[in-house]
């Protein structure tokens with residue numbers, strides 16, 4: 001009597017064993033990370049990553065190769081592209097928009113998917129603050145020439161708008177023609193709709209949200225300081241491209257710097273200030289979610305990543 005069920009069990013195991021192994025999935029969980037800053041809800045949104053040969057596009061290549069080898073990081077380096085969404089209760093404000101379609105498939109362009117995963121729609125965003133006009137920060141404003149954010153006013157320091165969108169931009173800076181054309185492709189729909197607003201240096205744009213000039217990487221490169229109930233977050237854009245090297249040696253620059261000396265001075269100033277005041281930093285290209293503190297170190301500074309919180 002028992003022999004038949006045993007046979008069944010053996011058969012079942014045999015069938016299960018013959019099944020094909022499950023295919024590898026390879027995708028990540030949606031890329032967003034939430035924290036409260038006083039009364040503000042901050043959501044870091046990943047736009048994905050982009051691989052860059054940082055040893056070829058930054059100064060001090062040997063120092064970079066050694067530091068990355070020590071950090072077990074391959075070249076080209078996979079750099080995060082982080083954007084930041086602030087829900088103040090009165091406003092929904094996005095700082096930077098990622099690369100959109102500018103870097104092609106499998107490189108950036110995940111912002112809107114991660115925005116949806118985080119529970120928001122593009123048309124709910126009423127303001128976009130650009131740290132600067134570069135493809136990986138302003139590229140996500142438009143896809144296929146159409147604005148992604150139907151109701152948002154875009155804010156940028158007037159120095160960047162003048163430099164990248166000015167009538168003589170290509171004539172004056174022919175080497176930057178590609179970036180200038182990309183700037184037009186993604187910002188022009190907002191200009192045409194009267195939804196690009198420039199500010200001039202340090203300005204309180206919304207209650208508790210101020211621009212902090214950090215010129216050099218681009219002429220109008222700007223950090224944004226968010227204050228709520230005694231807590232502070234500084235979103236510093238491209239102050240650091242390569243955490244493994246530039247904290248210890250802020251003099252390392254990148255080819256994308258419009259003015260390398262000014263970019264270095266701006267980096268040193270923000271490192272000094274954030275280390276001294278213990279301000280939480282949100283960084284565009286430090287490994288997602290790019291949140292942490294700056295600490296003084298025997299040589300320059302070091303990055304102290306914010307520990308993970310389940311938010312429970």
Ligand SMILES: [Zn+2]
Pocket residue numbers: 134136137238284285
């Ligand atoms: Zn950037």
